[in-house]
Amino acid sequence: MKKMDLLAKVYILVIFLAIYLPTIFLIVLSFNTSARITFPIEGFTSDWYFGEPKSYQANPSYIPIIHDQFFWDSVFNSIRVSGITAVLTCIIVTLTALTMRYRLIGRDVLFYMFLLGFITPGVLVGLGTILLFRLLGSTITEFNMIALNTVYASSFGFILMMARFDPYLMLYEYTASALKVGPVRVFRYITLPLIKWEVLSSAIMGFLLSWGELIRNLWVARGTGVVSTFVFMQLTVYPLTTKWFAAGSILAAVSIVGLIIMATVLSRGTK
Amino acid sequence: MVRHTRYVLLLPGLVTFVFFLIAPLAIMAVMSFFTPVWPGYRTDLTLNNYVAYLTSPQFRILAFNTFSTSLVTAFICMIIGFPFAYCYTFKIKSERTRNYITMLLLAPFLIDWTIRSVAWISILGERGFVNSMFLSAGLISEPIKFLFTPTALFIIWVQTNLLFMIFPMNLALGRMDPEVIEAAKVLKAPPYRVFYDIVFKMALPGVICGFIFVFVNTISDYVTPSLWAGGLQTLGLSVSNYASQFLWPQASAGGMILLVACIIVLYILLKVVDIKKLVYE
Numbered sequence: 001m002k003k004m005d006l007l008a009k010v011y012i013l014v015i016f017l018a019i020y021l022p023t024i025f026l027i028v029l030s031f032n033t034s035a036r037i038t039f040p041i042e043g044f045t046s047d048w049y050f051g052e053p054k055s056y057q058a059n060p061s062y063i064p065i066i067h068d069q070f071f072w073d074s075v076f077n078s079i080r081v082s083g084i085t086a087v088l089t090c091i092i093v094t095l096t097a098l099t100m101r102y103r104l105i106g107r108d109v110l111f112y113m114f115l116l117g118f119i120t121p122g123v124l125v126g127l128g129t130i131l132l133f134r135l136l137g138s139t140i141t142e143f144n145m146i147a148l149n150t151v152y153a154s155s156f157g158f159i160l161m162m163a164r165f166d167p168y169l170m171l172y173e174y175t176a177s178a179l180k181v182g183p184v185r186v187f188r189y190i191t192l193p194l195i196k197w198e199v200l201s202s203a204i205m206g207f208l209l210s211w212g213e214l215i216r217n218l219w220v221a222r223g224t225g226v227v228s229t230f231v232f233m234q235l236t237v238y239p240l241t242t243k244w245f246a247a248g249s250i251l252a253a254v255s256i257v258g259l260i261i262m263a264t265v266l267s268r269g270t271k
Numbered sequence: 272m273v274r275h276t277r278y279v280l281l282l283p284g285l286v287t288f289v290f291f292l293i294a295p296l297a298i299m300a301v302m303s304f305f306t307p308v309w310p311g312y313r314t315d316l317t318l319n320n321y322v323a324y325l326t327s328p329q330f331r332i333l334a335f336n337t338f339s340t341s342l343v344t345a346f347i348c349m350i351i352g353f354p355f356a357y358c359y360t361f362k363i364k365s366e367r368t369r370n371y372i373t374m375l376l377l378a379p380f381l382i383d384w385t386i387r388s389v390a391w392i393s394i395l396g397e398r399g400f401v402n403s404m405f406l407s408a409g410l411i412s413e414p415i416k417f418l419f420t421p422t423a424l425f426i427i428w429v430q431t432n433l434l435f436m437i438f439p440m441n442l443a444l445g446r447m448d449p450e451v452i453e454a455a456k457v458l459k460a461p462p463y464r465v466f467y468d469i470v471f472k473m474a475l476p477g478v479i480c481g482f483i484f485v486f487v488n489t490i491s492d493y494v495t496p497s498l499w500a501g502g503l504q505t506l507g508l509s510v511s512n513y514a515s516q517f518l519w520p521q522a523s524a525g526g527m528i529l530l531v532a533c534i535i536v537l538y539i540l541l542k543v544v545d546i547k548k549l550v551y552e
Contacts, residue, residue: 022379
């Protein structure tokens with residue numbers, strides 16, 4: 001039995017290593033003196049992070065990441081877009097999931113519409129949005145990106161959230177209602193405490209999916225865009241250099257620290 | 272909850288989905304029947320866009336590339352992801368450890384997709400880590416070409432999408448009572464029957480859900496195959512190419528064919544297991 005437990009832990013570790021392998025290489029190679037991606041590293045430098053920009057560095061691929069204003073603009077755009085998507089996803093998913101527990105007219109139709117949100121390839125939603133807005137004579141803005149990401153993330157969030165509901169949740173709510181407690185108080189004191197982690201998970205899901213989404217965002221991105229579209233466009237025009245590994249390492253470090261803090265908060269009071 | 276209030280609560284989701292999903296798809300469906308003229312379209316209705324797409328010699332190759340790569344990736348993710356989800360659910364007892372594992376699984380996904388993809392150059396490239404190791408160990412005399420082949424595509428896709436397979440599997444396995452497995456063991460059921468008839472069958476909605484997540488994610492992604500699999504042509508890429516030339520009716524027809532194909536695959540998968548059971552039954 002103990003042998004099996006050990007084997008299970010080793011397997012988890014191996015999968016972790018496989019998932020983190022590109023991240024490990026990103027971090028190690030971001031300190032390479034060479035601009036080319038080579039293994040092993042030719043020398044150690046932090047210039048790709050903090051170096052002073054040289055006057056001959058007209059090519060953006062050679063500007064140290066700290067001085068690349070467009071990159072940081074795209075990071076802040078990403079934080080804004082993903083943050084708003086997270087909030088909207090959280091609201092839509094929570095309201096819909098709580099309502100869909102009841103036998104409503106057209107519940108299955110709604111369920112399949114949500115399913116359609118994630119089975120529809122991003123390229124189609126992007127193309128359809130462009131056609132719709134051309135027809136309406138409206139301009140594509142950052143709001144479209146938020147809306148497309150919200151639809152996509154809500155579909156995922158909805159399915160994952162509903163599957164995690166406490167099976168006795170409705171019973172507690174009925175009991176509270178039978179005791180003449182108003183619906184707002186039932187929600188605040190019974191429902192919300194029991195689904196708070198699902199609500200938080202849907203927000204995290206919204207943020208993550210929006211942050212990582214490339215295909216949908218490519219169709220509707222304007223200006224600097226978000227990180228995913230900015231880096232993609234940069235690398236289709238300019239050569240790949242170690243600078244982008246430095247950019248990835250910064251994002252990795254911030255993500256890992258942020259998520260560890262979140263795990264610590266979530267783990268308060270648990271064993 | 273008062274009955275009509277329930278319908279009001281559905282409004283935010285309904286409005287968002289109708290305006291940003293159903294309306295774009297409806298416009299695209301109509302556009303796919305318009306007559307193409309460059310640049311743009313005439314509103315005369317025709318089936319020619321579909322006929323041209325479906326009868327083109329390229330179509331079979333595009334469809335094969337698109338569906339075979341996505342299905343194989345989803346299958347590989349399932350094979351790798353199921354043991355992970357099983358170990359995570361039943362072998363990690365501490366909730367705190369599980370929280371950390373979950374959060375750390377998410378971290379690589381916050382690194383930009385493009386940067387994460389190019390990191391594979393340092394691992395799979397001709398002068399990358401894998402080839403350097405093999406060469407120095409004397410296992411090969413010349414570097415193996417991993418990049419710009421389907422192998423690279425599968426490695427990148429599996430690494431990127433594994434999480435989408437693991438999460439729904441965790442959900443399904445997490446709902447399982449471990450005592451059911453113990454009961455089967457007490458009844459002297461052989462391990463393969465415990466696994467197949469109890470664990471796997473009870474986790475099947477999660478497995479199918481994960482399969483759909485990965486399949487849909489990969490079928491949407493036309494950038495990775497074109498960059499990392501030596502310019503592999505897919506249906507998504509052909510839709511994008513038509514759109515970039517402002518050939519909206521052809522792009523829309525290609526898009527509708529892709530959507531219908533996705534719905535058919537989903538329909539077949541949902542015949543195997545009713546996903547609604549995982550969600551609200």
